[in-house]
Amino acid sequence: MPESSLDIACELLRKYPHHLTITQPRSTKHGDFRAGMKGQMHEISVNGNLNPYAFLITLMHELAHLVAHLEFGHRIKPHGEEWKQSFRFTMKPFIGKDVFPSDIEGPLKRYLVDPGATTHSDYNLFAALTKYDRRSDNVHILNELPANTIFKYGRERRSFKKGNKLRKRIQCVELSTGSVYLFDPLAKVQVQTT
Numbered sequence: 001m002p003e004s005s006l007d008i009a010c011e012l013l014r015k016y017p018h019h020l021t022i023t024q025p026r027s028t029k030h031g032d033f034r035a036g037m038k039g040q041m042h043e044i045s046v047n048g049n050l051n052p053y054a055f056l057i058t059l060m061h062e063l064a065h066l067v068a069h070l071e072f073g074h075r076i077k078p079h080g081e082e083w084k085q086s087f088r089f090t091m092k093p094f095i096g097k098d099v100f101p102s103d104i105e106g107p108l109k110r111y112l113v114d115p116g117a118t119t120h121s122d123y124n125l126f127a128a129l130t131k132y133d134r135r136s137d138n139v140h141i142l143n144e145l146p147a148n149t150i151f152k153y154g155r156e157r158r159s160f161k162k163g164n165k166l167r168k169r170i171q172c173v174e175l176s177t178g179s180v181y182l183f184d185p186l187a188k189v190q191v192q193t194t
Helices: 003-015 052-072 081-094 102-113 123-130
Strands: 019-023 031-034 043-047 139-141 150-153 158-165 170-174 180-183 188-191
Touching (some): 003 052, 003 081, 031 052, 043 052, 052 123, 081 102, 102 123, 158 180
Parallel strands (some): 019 043
Antiparallel strands (some): 031 043, 139 188, 150 188, 158 170
16 A cells, blocks of 8 residues: 555554455456454455555455445445445545545546446546556556557467557457457557567
8 A cells, every 4th residue: 555545544444343355366356345244254355466556445445345334234235325425435534645646646536426336447547547557568558559569468368459449449359360359448468579
C-alpha cells in the first residue's frame, strides 16, 4: 500500500475484525470477501501482486463488503447500493490526503460516484492504475501498440496481429488459425520479437 495510507487503513481494518490473507496472483479476481459463518472470523483476501494503489483500492473494496454485511445483513446484492455506500465510506478517508497520484485520484473520484463491481469496469481508472503496474520491458498495454503489431497473449502464448479498434474492443487476428478475436484495450500482451 502507499506509505501515506498505512495509518488510516490500519485504523479502518482494526474497526472491523476479520482475517486478512495476501494471496498469490489469481487471474479471475483481485480480492475476495467471505462472511464468517457460525461465529467464525470474516475473511478478506487480496492478491499480493497488485501495485500499491490497486492493492489499497481492492482492500477497501473487500472491506466495504464486510461493512455492508455488518450494517445491512447478508441478503443484499454483492455490489448493490448498500455496498456502494460502504465502499464510498471506506475510500473517503484516502481522498484528498496525497495518498493517490493526481492521475489516479481524478478518475477514482469519478468512479466513486457510482462504483462498479471492479475497477476494470471503469476504463479511465483502470488505465490510470495500470500505469503503476510492474511490467517487464516486453509487456505492453494493447491499446498503446500500433496497428499490425504482432503480439503473444495468454498462457498458451498464442500469436495475434493487432487490428482496428471497434467501439470498445480491439479486433485482432490469431495468426495460426485466422480467427478474429475482440480484445480489451487494456489487455497486457507481450510484443513478439523477431
